[in-house]
Amino acid sequence: MSDVVLNRRRFLVSSGLFAGGMALSLSPLAAVPGGVAAQPAKVPGEGDELDPWIVIRPDNRVIVRVPCPEIGNGAATQTAMNVAEELQCAWEQVEVEFCDFTREWRQPGTYAVGLQPFFGGHSTDHERMPYTMQLGASARERLKAAAAARWQVAASEVEARGGELRHGDKRLSFGEVAAEAAAIALAQEPALKSPGDWWLIGKATPHKLHLPQVVTGSAVYGIDVKLPGMVHAALKQSPVHGGRVKHFDSAAVMDMPGVRAVVEIDPRKSVGSPVETQSTFGLEDSQLRSGVAVIADHYWQAKNALDALPIEWDDRLGAFWKSNEQIYAKQEEILQRWQGKAITRKGDIYSVEPAQTVEATYRTPYCEHVAMEPLNGTALVSDGRLEVWHSSQDMQQAFWVAVDESGFMPENVRVHQTQVGGGFGRRTMGDDLRVVVAVARQYPGVPVKVIWSREETTRQGLYRTLLGASYRAGLDRKGMPESLEAETCFSGLQLNLGFVDNIYASNGEIENVRLAVSKFPLHIGTGAYRAPCYNSHVFTVETFIDECAAAAGIDAYDYRHKLLGSWDKSWRKCLQVAAEKAGWGEPLPRGQGLGIAISNWPAAGEKNAGTTVCAVARVEVSPAGEVRVRQIDMSFDSGRVANRDAVSAQLEGGIVFAMNMTLNEELTIRDGAIVEGNYHEYPVLRMADMPQINIHFDALSGHERFAIIGEAPVGPVGPAIGNAIFQATGKRLRSMPFRKHDLSWG
Amino acid sequence: MKTISLTINGKAHSLEIDPATPLLWALRDHLGMTGTKFGCGIAQCGACTVHLDGVAMRSCSVPVEYAEGKQLTTIEGLSESGDHRLQQLWVEMNVPQCGYCQAGMLMAAADLLQRNPTPSGEEVDAAMTNICRCGTYPRIRAAILRAAGDPQAVVRYAGGEA
Structure with missing residues (x-):
């Protein structure tokens, strides 16, 4: 048996490498004159499928099966747009379904293409976009061939448009010949259209495909799954991450209404995958946190019983950390040593004899995603099979976590992807799904829906990394930096994007640079939080540059403009558009300020790459210190945009997310545990807090890339607000959240 | 029981x-x-x-x-077949992102318009206290004002043809 498994695994490895290699060799879209080079045929479809991604029903509905969840950024819709562009169907025909990852195991290369399933965003990624367009082109040519066979004409004479095949006055719908087309193999893959011939991408701005279901309440999120015989579980996990259940008294609640069982969530009992897993991010961050779940007929009964259940915890090492103050003091101590590991070294920072030195230390705290849909999942374990319904942000990761926790062979595991009530990085690792399986395994035969309360969702997070950073710059006589030294200290997930490649260190304008990193590991779980770590780095970099400008007595806009130098001119264009539109330089009433900041995700250090974003914030601070963000102007360059309205929506949402992160968010650690539980303790901006948001498309360079857009805006908004507050009050904010600072003046 | x-x-x-x-x-x-x-x-x-x-x-x-x-x-x-004016505008103006909060938003907005068919922007702000983590507030606000008869109510984004 194990030989068979191994052999199968070897086959997968080699074909997986082939698929990856193939994807990597694709040219960026439109890099080839007149379109994109044709690619080899894909994994064949089964039955009436044209392709594992494309099914056309006899009634002419086009079903696009996607491996990317819909977390609200429109990734599933954009993927369908890419297919439809080449397929030449009408947009009204198109529906999206989430693919079945078990099939990827059965038929390797079906859905895990390049980084395809990654996150659920990135559908315009330069690897994925041509891949999905090729699927559409291939299907179109096979439909034409099927129609040509019926009409006894040459396929090249058949035209496909609007979901219809035409020759002279003859007409057939795609659906009428789809079954025949499914049996046709092309001798050669068609080349993709030239972007100039596109009718959908960059032309139309369709809304997300799931909206009609959303507005009628019929969209099914993970928490909405309904199955025959389903029971409900409420759970509590160790308040101190890494702690364990010491004791619980099931007898105390077993007689309560509806209660069926009390089960322990025990990390030592995870079974482990029988085959080598192919999870997107590895399985380390999906490991179980010890806890207890009460299973009852209804959720409310389970929750009441859980609240009445006596549980004793062994807090273990985490309880050493009594307070935020203790943690922050330790972080500062580490930074003050300047002993971090250098990751960038250029010139010699020690050789500089500056006219002036600017120094500052910054901090951003742990933050929770507080996505609106609390963590949840439903699982049915029966007869050696596992079925899961889940609002995951990464279907490939979810599938392999399910395999790993159940210990079942992958072919016996099925994960159904649902709509996702907010991701922001929280639903990436599959730690929630693992708990669901661990609970359901102990109550087999019926589906078990597990729901974390809001308080548990908040306290069992994988948070924004706690991060501190110290900066030191030597300014010359004109006030411009000759040297830049910085160290960032990470407590948790470490990503250097936005720090190591910050534009001032990487564009050559500062000659002596040393950037270093240090680590301060704690027991608290961290993970991706919209634009991981970048959302902190941009705050530290862009506040520090502002401090340098202020020390030099130079306007913050002029200072940046000068420092951007001759680098990729779209940066300067972004700066200029945002500043002009926001009225930079105009006199402001007392108590108001304008602040600016610029950044790029995820490729600041490269030209014509990633999305460059510039934010200008207009704030008003009352003499009592109350902050009101009145207006945000944002310019950006992502190269091109595939759907203007969708891009604007992501920028708008990113601005609001960044505002909340900046003004409001901080988790409190007390005796190792998270204090905040619900929205009254962890405030979130509401409609009345909204500034006027203006999104400006004028800085788009038209470069051939369609860079990702959801993360980039989360960088510059915070520092722009902080820099504006400095303009308004003279008070420099070096830590988030701003609401905890005294900003009174006058 | x-x-x-x-x-x-x-x-x-x-x-x-x-x-x-x-x-x-x-x-x-x-x-x-x-x-x-x-x-x-x-x-x-x-x-x-x-x-x-x-x-x-x-x-x-x-x-x-x-x-x-x-x-x-x-x-x-809220409507017989998903065609309440707010539901239509929500789709047309691409209001929801993840969509999870939007049923509550729609119910709150419909209540507002029932009590006050032509609210000002400030009245919308005061009445709509639901939370949206995706940050769709500007679009919700514009859609409500549009439903209240302001044809100019849109989310502002402009410029650039690339």
């Missing part, structure tokens, strides 16, 4: 249920009406907003017995 009679979206229902069960969970778990969402459980976020005798309420904090004898409207019953 008690027998509770409810009138939901014009239809009569009878439930054997603990009368203290929050209306939200009666709808979701006992009646399978999952359009009304659980977000916080303490009447903070508004994802669970329904209309009770025509008034918006946060159903997570109302015991099911309180709804007895009252007319209850949920998102499933």
Whole structure:
């Protein structure tokens, strides 16, 4: 048996490498004159499928099966747009379904293409976009061939448009010949259209495909799954991450209404995958946190019983950390040593004899995603099979976590992807799904829906990394930096994007640079939080540059403009558009300020790459210190945009997310545990807090890339607000959240 | 346990249920009406907003017995076929992102327009206290103002043809 498994695994490895290699060799879209080079045929479809991604029903509905969840950024819709562009169907025909990852195991290369399933965003990624367009082109040519066979004409004479095949006055719908087309193999893959011939991408701005279901309440999120015989579980996990259940008294609640069982969530009992897993991010961050779940007929009964259940915890090492103050003091101590590991070294920072030195230390705290849909999942374990319904942000990761926790062979595991009530990085690792399986395994035969309360969702997070950073710059006589030294200290997930490649260190304008990193590991779980770590780095970099400008007595806009130098001119264009539109330089009433900041995700250090974003914030601070963000102007360059309205929506949402992160968010650690539980303790901006948001498309360079857009805006908004507050009050904010600072003046 | 009679979206229902069960969970778990969402459980976020005798309420904090004898409207019953003016505008203006909070937003907005058919922007701000983590507030606001008859109400983005 194990030989068979191994052999199968070897086959997968080699074909997986082939698929990856193939994807990597694709040219960026439109890099080839007149379109994109044709690619080899894909994994064949089964039955009436044209392709594992494309099914056309006899009634002419086009079903696009996607491996990317819909977390609200429109990734599933954009993927369908890419297919439809080449397929030449009408947009009204198109529906999206989430693919079945078990099939990827059965038929390797079906859905895990390049980084395809990654996150659920990135559908315009330069690897994925041509891949999905090729699927559409291939299907179109096979439909034409099927129609040509019926009409006894040459396929090249058949035209496909609007979901219809035409020759002279003859007409057939795609659906009428789809079954025949499914049996046709092309001798050669068609080349993709030239972007100039596109009718959908960059032309139309369709809304997300799931909206009609959303507005009628019929969209099914993970928490909405309904199955025959389903029971409900409420759970509590160790308040101190890494702690364990010491004791619980099931007898105390077993007689309560509806209660069926009390089960322990025990990390030592995870079974482990029988085959080598192919999870997107590895399985380390999906490991179980010890806890207890009460299973009852209804959720409310389970929750009441859980609240009445006596549980004793062994807090273990985490309880050493009594307070935020203790943690922050330790972080500062580490930074003050300047002993971090250098990751960038250029010139010699020690050789500089500056006219002036600017120094500052910054901090951003742990933050929770507080996505609106609390963590949840439903699982049915029966007869050696596992079925899961889940609002995951990464279907490939979810599938392999399910395999790993159940210990079942992958072919016996099925994960159904649902709509996702907010991701922001929280639903990436599959730690929630693992708990669901661990609970359901102990109550087999019926589906078990597990729901974390809001308080548990908040306290069992994988948070924004706690991060501190110290900066030191030597300014010359004109006030411009000759040297830049910085160290960032990470407590948790470490990503250097936005720090190591910050534009001032990487564009050559500062000659002596040393950037270093240090680590301060704690027991608290961290993970991706919209634009991981970048959302902190941009705050530290862009506040520090502002401090340098202020020390030099130079306007913050002029200072940046000068420092951007001759680098990729779209940066300067972004700066200029945002500043002009926001009225930079105009006199402001007392108590108001304008602040600016610029950044790029995820490729600041490269030209014509990633999305460059510039934010200008207009704030008003009352003499009592109350902050009101009145207006945000944002310019950006992502190269091109595939759907203007969708891009604007992501920028708008990113601005609001960044505002909340900046003004409001901080988790409190007390005796190792998270204090905040619900929205009254962890405030979130509401409609009345909204500034006027203006999104400006004028800085788009038209470069051939369609860079990702959801993360980039989360960088510059915070520092722009902080820099504006400095303009308004003279008070420099070096830590988030701003609401905890005294900003009174006058 | 008690027998509770409810009138939901014009239809009569009878439930054997603990009368203290929050209306939200009666709808979701006992009646399978999952359009009304659980977000916080303490009447903070508004994802669970329904209309009770025509008034918006946060159903997570109302015991099911309180709804007895009252007319209850949920998102499933906001319109016959999903064509309430707000629902149409929500789709047309691409308002929702993840969409999870939007049933509650729509119910709160419909309640506002019922009480005040032509609210000012400030009145919209004051009435709409639900939470959206995706940050769709500017679009919600514009859609409500559009429904209230302001054809100029749009989310502002402009420039660039690339």
